[in-house]
Amino acid sequence: MPDSLRQFKADIFQALAHPTRIAILEFLSEGELSAGALIEKLGMEQANVSQHLAVLRAKQIVVNRKAGNQVFYSIRDPTIGKVLALMRKYFHAQLKETIGMLDEMEHTR
């Protein structure tokens, strides 16, 4: 695989590599939301959220639609949602494994 493809993937992962942006995508995975609605749900500075949205826009992970005064955001490709779902699964697997290890330690103590 050419390095440019890997760079592309790395860029997408980089865009996902922030808790706030993950939160934004999780909210958006349930449907379109205005920037203001996101700001309220996240409870963060307006400028900060706007910057995170800019990152997601730059990588074309989200698209926006202007409606009068407001800007509505949505996830462009549902595959991104699947990636997040897989990560959830991954997290659970890791958690179970950790618990299993703790269990074993408990028994062999």
Place this chain on the structure above:
Amino acid sequence: MPDSLRQFKADIFQALAHPTRIAILEFLSEGELSAGALIEKLGMEQANVSQHLAVLRAKQIVVNRKAGNQVFYSIRDPTIGKVLALMRKYFHAQLKETIGMLDEMEHTR
């Protein structure tokens, strides 16, 4: 979802957010490899590859096994491989969309 979970996911994505580390994982997805083999396949500085491996180790994305002189690495959870496969699919979808746009521009020119 609590923020700690999002932080966890973000940390994993951060670990994936580098072309070299993606290359490493792609090589490892075909099976266990020694650090030396990876260095050769990647054609990069030994110390650099070792640092990237350290990042992947820290997030427990890869595990290592010592065998005499060498250290063999492998992917701990195949879910990570699935995430990479999904990203490949995502890339193709994006590519197709871009080509489609170019096509349209061509026709309406």
Place this chain on the structure above:
DNA sequence: TCAGTATATGCGAAGATGCTAATATAACGG
């Protein structure tokens, strides 16, 4: 024990990222 091979780690420079505060742009109602 010593030389050689394989791998990891520490350090400093250069660049990227994320935050806050301030400011800019755009659309609306009056």
Place this chain on the structure above:
DNA sequence: CCGTTATATTAGCATCTTCGCATATACTGA
């Protein structure tokens, strides 16, 4: 046109990341 609301952008600072270089550690065979 004016003030207000919604959103984006800029600037400055602190922190993190990545790299190359040097060095450390660990194992092997003589």
